[in-house]
Amino acid sequence: MNFDGILFFPVTPFSRNGAIDHDLLAQHVERGVAAGAGGVFPACGTGEYHALSAGEAASVVRTATATVSGRVPVIAGTGGTLGHAIEVATAAADAGADGLLVLPPYLVGGTQDGLVSYVEQIAAASELPVIVYHRGAAQYSVESMRRLARNPRVVGFKDGTGDVGAAQLIVRAVAEEGREDFAFFNGLLTAELTQAAYRGLGIPLYSSAAFAMIPEVANAYYRAYVEGDDGRRLALLDGFYRPLVTLRDETPGFGVSLIKAGLRLQGLAVGSVRAPLVDPTAEQEARLAAILEAGRALL
Template sequence: MKFDGLLFFPVTPFTSADEVDVGLLKEHITSRLPYNPGGVFAACGTGEFHALGADELHTVVSSAVEAASGAAPVIAGAGGPLGHARAAARSAEAAGADALLVLPPYLVNAPLEGTIAYVEAIAAASSLPVIVYHRANARFTAPAMERLAANPKVIGFKDGVGDVGTAQEIVSAVRNTGRDDFQFFNGLLTAELTQGAYRGIGMPLYSSAAFAMAPAIATAYYDAYIASDERRRQALLDSFYIPLVRLRDQTPGFGVSLVKAGLRLSGLPVGPVRPPLTDPTEEQLAQLKNILAGGEELVSGK
């Protein structure tokens, strides 16, 4: 499996009765397909994996597979307690997903040997290939990733830590194994802000939560990035991404909350975030509206 293009992390819409809104989820995904995302990562971080039950996970992933309809691969989240993660892997396979993103284990801190075994156990739970997510209490070293890369089912590495030196060591170690099918991508919050640096260490792909709420802006950034149009890329950083990051950093969890709020501002009633996340205040919504307007103005050329 090779990814080509922006990696799309859709939100999970909820109804007023706090149930997954299947129709709205499909609309959300299909409305982004004309922008040619390189992958649809359903029920992952932006999709509030942490707040979904097992039945809901299956609903979200199967709905994403139906909506994507082969236009882009669908990657499902699997993580948390090992039993839940294994069940999520099997459910994703039954739903027709193409791969898994292995999210960190629940609560406990473990030695590296145990974290490697956690990834291997999830990989063994289904026939799907897996992408390792390096973040929180699931942190890997270059030797650990070299070992995991010996398993052909482990096809990728997503960095959510931000230690560029360690990331460079991991890229080099995996490449030295001879794996030419292994893919690396930047998974930091609002990854566009750091992608210039990540391209330099051999991570050309990145996840884009902004794409979920503002696909035209995110695609304009991606086009400038691919074309090495640094003037255009910097203008988008200055007018949209840097102000967005400043707003995001006001409140923990806003990497998800602001995306859902942006979708609501655009007219897509995706509902609130589930606890323990919180939604923006009216003042923060006004700031977000202005940030989105600035980005859209730049993209439209007005």
């Protein structure tokens, strides 16, 4: 599975009555693809997978695949309780998704054998290739990733822990299994902050929540990153991403909440986040507006 460009994780818009606004979702996805997204990941972390029913997640994926219409890969989120994950995975395949991002299981933590089995059972539920998300209750050992790399249905690894030593060993273990087709992603919050280091590990791809909110700035950073223009990259890091991360870190869940707030500030009425996440205060939104303006000024 090849990705050429920033990985786009769209939000899930909600109307005032709490229902998914599919017209607005299609508009949001279309804007992202038109802005140059290399792949679309609907109903994942930024899309509030944790707060969606299986039916809602399936409907989000249907809208995304219909909008993308084959222009770039669509990778649907799945995970949580095993039964829910299998139901979502099957529905994503029926909706025309190109692959699955397997988020951690819900509440419980298992052994490494249990985590491998969790991924394998989800992978067996459809014909879709799967990418494992290494974070939270799903932290895979080097040996577990070696085992999963022997399954041709498992095609990628997304790191959300920040343990660069473990990530480096996993990259090497997968290479030793002969998997030249394996994709590696930096999945840390506001990944632009750490991506220069991840590239040195052999992890060239990253997910960009900022792209969902302000693609012109995210694209400018991505171009500087790809072209090795460190002066430009660091100017964007200092002028936009650092203050964004400072604001993000004030409140748990703001990795999602700020993206939705930023879209609302720019006229896209994507609604609030669902519980347990919370929206920014008016003062925080004002600071976010200033950060977005500063980012545009750097262009």
